[in-house]
Amino acid sequence: METVRWVFAGQLGETFDDGGRMLLIEARSVLRKYPIHRAKAHLILSAIRHRAAELGDRVEFHQVDTYREVVEGRDDLQVIDPTSYSARRFVRRMGAEVLPSRGFVTTEEEFAEWVAGRKRLVMEDFYRAVRQRTGILMEGDSPRGGQWNYDHDNRQPPPKGHDRLHLPDPWWPEEDDIDAGVRADLDRWQEAGEVHLVGDDGPRRFAATGAEAERALKEFVDYRLADFGPYEDAMLSGDWTMAHSLLSAPMNLGLIDPRHVIDTVAAEHAAGNVPLRSAEGFIRQICGWRDWIWHLYWHLGEDFATANNRLKAHVDLPREFTELDGAAIEANCLSTTIDGVREHGWAHHIPRLMVIGNWALQRGYDPKQLNDWFISMFVDGTPWVMPANVVGMSQHADGGVVATKPYASGGAYINRMSDFCGGCRFDPKKRVGDDACPYTAGYWAFLDRVEPEIRGNNRMAQPLAGLARLSDREEVVEQERHRDTL
Ligand SMILES: Cc1cc2nc3c(=O)[nH]c(=O)nc-3n(C[C@H](O)[C@H](O)[C@H](O)COP(=O)(O)OP(=O)(O)OC[C@H]3O[C@@H](n4cnc5c(N)ncnc54)[C@H](O)[C@@H]3O)c2cc1C
Ligand code: SF4
Numbered sequence: 001m002e003t004v005r006w007v008f009a010g011q012l013g014e015t016f017d018d019g020g021r022m023l024l025i026e027a028r029s030v031l032r033k034y035p036i037h038r039a040k041a042h043l044i045l046s047a048i049r050h051r052a053a054e055l056g057d058r059v060e061f062h063q064v065d066t067y068r069e070v071v072e073g074r075d076d077l078q079v080i081d082p083t084s085y086s087a088r089r090f091v092r093r094m095g096a097e098v099l100p101s102r103g104f105v106t107t108e109e110e111f112a113e114w115v116a117g118r119k120r121l122v123m124e125d126f127y128r129a130v131r132q133r134t135g136i137l138m139e140g141d142s143p144r145g146g147q148w149n150y151d152h153d154n155r156q157p158p159p160k161g162h163d164r165l166h167l168p169d170p171w172w173p174e175e176d177d178i179d180a181g182v183r184a185d186l187d188r189w190q191e192a193g194e195v196h197l198v199g200d201d202g203p204r205r206f207a208a209t210g211a212e213a214e215r216a217l218k219e220f221v222d223y224r225l226a227d228f229g230p231y232e233d234a235m236l237s238g239d240w241t242m243a244h245s246l247l248s249a250p251m252n253l254g255l256i257d258p259r260h261v262i263d264t265v266a267a268e269h270a271a272g273n274v275p276l277r278s279a280e281g282f283i284r285q286i287c288g289w290r291d292w293i294w295h296l297y298w299h300l301g302e303d304f305a306t307a308n309n310r311l312k313a314h315v316d317l318p319r320e321f322t323e324l325d326g327a328a329i330e331a332n333c334l335s336t337t338i339d340g341v342r343e344h345g346w347a348h349h350i351p352r353l354m355v356i357g358n359w360a361l362q363r364g365y366d367p368k369q370l371n372d373w374f375i376s377m378f379v380d381g382t383p384w385v386m387p388a389n390v391v392g393m394s395q396h397a398d399g400g401v402v403a404t405k406p407y408a409s410g411g412a413y414i415n416r417m418s419d420f421c422g423g424c425r426f427d428p429k430k431r432v433g434d435d436a437c438p439y440t441a442g443y444w445a446f447l448d449r450v451e452p453e454i455r456g457n458n459r460m461a462q463p464l465a466g467l468a469r470l471s472d473r474e475e476v477v478e479q480e481r482h483r484d485t486l
Contacts, residue, residue, distance in 0.1 A: 036197060304392075
């Protein structure tokens with residue numbers, strides 16, 4: 001009997017297609033489960049429908065309420081192992097033949113070999129092993145240029161006196177009839193109360209086909225990659241994309257293969273068109289961070305996101321977050337970032353980590369709620385990408401498995417790395433008073449609150465010594481306890 005390759009929304013590109021018959025299901029129940037950013041719902045539906053159109057006669061395409069209606073009782077299904085625990089259970093319950101997962105640089109088998117018997121789980125160790133195994137940016141046994149990592153040269157603040165980097169705009173997709181159909185469906189379902197859409201409707205900004213992802217990659221490499229390294233951590237109020245690639249969503253949809261992205265960037269460097277610090281910085285994001293986070297999702301186990309709350313953070317997410325109401329937020333950095341998420345369903349990694357995550361950490365927001373909020377509100381949000389990034393790295397709810405210390409910082413970091421503070425009613429240097437920066441004061445109040453939990457962490461000894469010396473500690477803590485606006 002001929003098998004049919006059943007593909008999910010994370011498997012929409014060539015990597016997951018071996019040429020036979022395909023099954024693609026647009027199941028509306030998935031969109032009904034949680035509130036979802038309109039741009040994300042649009043992107044996923046657009047990508048599925050574009051793929052169905054591309055595959056033509058080779059695909060069985062169903063637009064239904066649930067997957068079960070289509071797959072129950074069939075014995076001809078084959079799947080590439082999908083990307084979440086629940087999907088993996090489901091395909092096995094449905095009796096599908098399961099092939100090993102694809103779409104990452106390191107396979108699950110290779111990761112299992114690497115991790116076996118290891119006490120220390122550090123991304124940098126993993127990344128170096130990947131480079132050695134694959135030969136990416138290697139010269140024999142040595143890293144190209146003699147260094148593994150150019151972070152020291154990168155991570156620069158934004159250029160002074162500019163509110164943009166003045167790079168050409170990223171490549172933007174042109175919407176077509178499929179997008180118009182998606183938009184009309186979303187309008188109808190929202191009106192009927194069938195979906196809870198959050199965020200603005202606007203032109204689609206992220207690639208929805210393999211060809212579009214290729215265009216986005218090419219223009220990134222031609223016009224933006226060289227500036228990626230130096231400005232990867234910088235933020236400017238008039239430049240929501242900076243020099244970032246906007247490729248996470250198409251990569252997570254399976255539209256473009258990460259190894260192809262890496263090889264394209266490495267070739268551009270080899271041709272002398274891109275400095276090593278930018279090429280290496282970008283490649284590390286993909287075969288380092290992206291793969292690391294993926295493998296940790298399986299390695300740390302299904303209950304990692306629910307079982308960990310080491311800092312005892314139980315505050316519910318505020319309305320300003322759940323409704324993406326940046327206008328109601330006074331802190332300029334947070335207001336601008338949440339507004340950007342409302343508009344695009346995206347922010348680069350520093351606003352995610354050091355503005356949103358840092359705020360949530362300081363204010364004690366529930367890490368699982370924050371995990372689910374990120375999945376719902378970001379175009380590239382998936383169940384596998386959040387636990388290590390949000391519960392582990394950004395909220396330190398695991399007590400230090402993913403990151404050795406909490407990513408908490410005061411307003412000084414945001415002031416150095418952005419132009420937000422100039423337009424803010426708060427002063428990043430002040431911790432007490434009406435204009436005290438909520439990040440600066442919040443940082444000390446956070447340390448005061450979690451001191452019992454982090455006292456044993458050597459890397460927190462210095463900040464805790466600073467807290468002990470703080471002359472106005474009680475005043476700061478009291479002030480932040482009563483802060484009732486964001
Ligand atoms: C709190 C928090 C939440 C995040 N949520 C997501 C998410 O929902 N989906 C997502 O893909 N990434 C997430 N990231 C990682 C990173 O912020 C995004 O991948 C990146 O901002 C996407 O934009 P870009 O494609 O322009 O990335 P670039 O800055 O151009 O980076 C290139 C690529 O590196 C990969 N990458 C880099 N860091 C990570 C990482 N920590 N985890 C996974 N991939 C990484 C992405 O695929 C990205 O496309 C999160 C990070 C943090 C700190
Ligand atoms: S002063 Fe504080 S709240 Fe205002 S933008 Fe700077 S860091 Fe953010």
